[in-house]
Amino acid sequence: MKGFQKRAKVIQKTKSKSQVRVERERDFLLGAPEVSVFLVCRTTVNELRCLASSFESGEMKQAVFSRQSALVIEKLNELQRRLSGLTLYSR
Secondary structure, eight states: OHHHHHHHHHHHHHHHHHHHHHHHHHHHHHHOHHHHHHHHHHHHHHHHHHHHHHHHTTSSOHHHHHHHHHHHHHHHHHHHHHHTTOOOOOO
16 A cells, blocks of 8 residues: 555656646747647638538538638638748747
8 A cells, every 4th residue: 555655646746747847838839820820720721621521421512612612722822821921930
């Protein structure tokens, strides 16, 4: 039983230390422009995937899919245009 209690204490210490590191990393990532760009792109691509899935399952006609997917692609193009001159990171 003593060995179990020792291990529980070690695990608890490790958990509290890692929590601080995670908080700092989370705060850093929330302010990073690269993360924001990634999330916008990911959301837009997921929107396109949903449209494709609806079309492939027969829930959506080709004309509707073409029209709606073109709008989503335009969102990605607009994002690319806005970011083309922006340096997100430097080495």
